[in-house]
Amino acid sequence: MENLLARKSAGDRRKRFDRKRLLINIPLFVMFTPIIVYFLVFKYIPMLGLVVAFKDYNFTEGIWGSPWVGLDHFKLLFSNPNMQNILRNTFILSLLQIVVGFPFPILTALLIHEARKLWFKKTVQTAVFLPHFLNWVIVGQIVITIFSQQTGIVNTVVEALFGEPYAFLYHEGSWISIFVGAGIWKGAGWGAIIYLAALAAIDTSLYEAASMDGAGKWRHIWHISLPSLVPTIVIQLILTIGGVMEVGFDQVYVLQNSVVSSISEVISTWSYKSGINGGQFSLATALGLFESLIGLTLVLLTNWIARRYNQGLW
Missing domain, CATH: 1.10.3720.10 (MetI-like)
Incomplete structure (x- = not known):
């Protein structure tokens, strides 16, 4: 019983410490937000365009409407x-x-x-x-x-x-x-x-x-x-x-x-x-x-x- 209470107390202290550390670091997270947005908008979202490599892309039908050709372009x-x-x-x-x-x-x-x-x-x-x-x-x-x-x-x-x-x-x-x-x-x-x-x-x-x-x-x-x-x-x-x-x-x-x-x-x-x-x-x-x-x-x-x-x- 004492061990259980000790573990619970340690867990509560850890949660309070994590919450306190999170609050302290909020300004850093805010400063880091523009960097996250930059990488999402200009690095990760454009990766969706890689599907063009597996399609016969044309402007009329767009990326998602162009016919799928698989590995034909690689061949x-x-x-x-x-x-x-x-x-x-x-x-x-x-x-x-x-x-x-x-x-x-x-x-x-x-x-x-x-x-x-x-x-x-x-x-x-x-x-x-x-x-x-x-x-x-x-x-x-x-x-x-x-x-x-x-x-x-x-x-x-x-x-x-x-x-x-x-x-x-x-x-x-x-x-x-x-x-x-x-x-x-x-x-x-x-x-x-x-x-x-x-x-x-x-x-x-x-x-x-x-x-x-x-x-x-x-x-x-x-x-x-x-x-x-x-x-x-x-x-x-x-x-x-x-x-x-x-x-x-x-x-x-x-x-x-x-x-x-x-x-x-x-x-x-x-x-x-x-x-x-x-x-x-x-x-x-x-x-x-x-x-x-x-x-x-x-x-x-x-x-x-x-x-x-x-x-x-x-």
């Missing part, structure tokens, strides 16, 4: 002789962006964090963050202007040294290098913000203790800064791997040309040209759904691997 996609090349291009460009570009925000954050002159640190931060706020149309025109075969700054130097310009934007190898480099230049500074926040949270006494033991800057970075960044790096990597099939449309579209279309045509540009411009909405939706499923699979796989080392996102 048509993978019977397309160009689809294998498009998927390959998407995977290669995205993988290069991850392998080559992923370390740059980390390196940028470490270098800024190690700078001691405040004016120098602020100047560098501004310089590397600024490209993020430029639209890809502007960045693309800057890149094209720099590497233009006739009037580009780079080709002016190349022509002076070797006698003739080089068509950087019309050769596959150089186009890929420019594509990856432009992405790094535009995104490295912004990506470094997250790592700078993680570095700012490190206890400065760790650096002081290491300095007393004779450790220099490189030892600080290798034994303190980098290990402290591992959880953040893993989370960012998992999120990045999830978008491995989502090469940015803007970046590819403003830099591509017909000469290098064999390497620059990716899922997003093909969906735009065939889906929106060509009116094949169901086909483009089917390809987008396939892309999302691949991304979800890669996220789950990457997180499973990270959990093996106690670094999983969930």
Whole structure:
């Protein structure tokens, strides 16, 4: 009987505590409401439109009135002789962006964090963050202007040294290098913000203790800064791997040309040209759904691997 009363009393206290905690957090729930509404309206409700991938969609009958065709659009996609090349291009460009570009925000954050002159640190931060706020149309025109075969700054130097310009934007190898480099230049500074926040949270006494033991800057970075960044790096990597099939449309579209279309045509540009411009909405939706499923699979796989080392996102 006493145990029953004790459990009942504990349950009553827990309920009162939960109710009190709920009342305290009401302002936080109110602040979070716009975010919930945003994701419901712009992220979850539009998912209902994925049914278009399984229908022969037309404007007259609408989404729900269009005839059901099942997996016909998926079969048509993978019977397309160009689809294998498009998927390959998407995977290669995205993988290069991850392998080559992923370390740059980390390196940028470490270098800024190690700078001691405040004016120098602020100047560098501004310089590397600024490209993020430029639209890809502007960045693309800057890149094209720099590497233009006739009037580009780079080709002016190349022509002076070797006698003739080089068509950087019309050769596959150089186009890929420019594509990856432009992405790094535009995104490295912004990506470094997250790592700078993680570095700012490190206890400065760790650096002081290491300095007393004779450790220099490189030892600080290798034994303190980098290990402290591992959880953040893993989370960012998992999120990045999830978008491995989502090469940015803007970046590819403003830099591509017909000469290098064999390497620059990716899922997003093909969906735009065939889906929106060509009116094949169901086909483009089917390809987008396939892309999302691949991304979800890669996220789950990457997180499973990270959990093996106690670094999983969930």
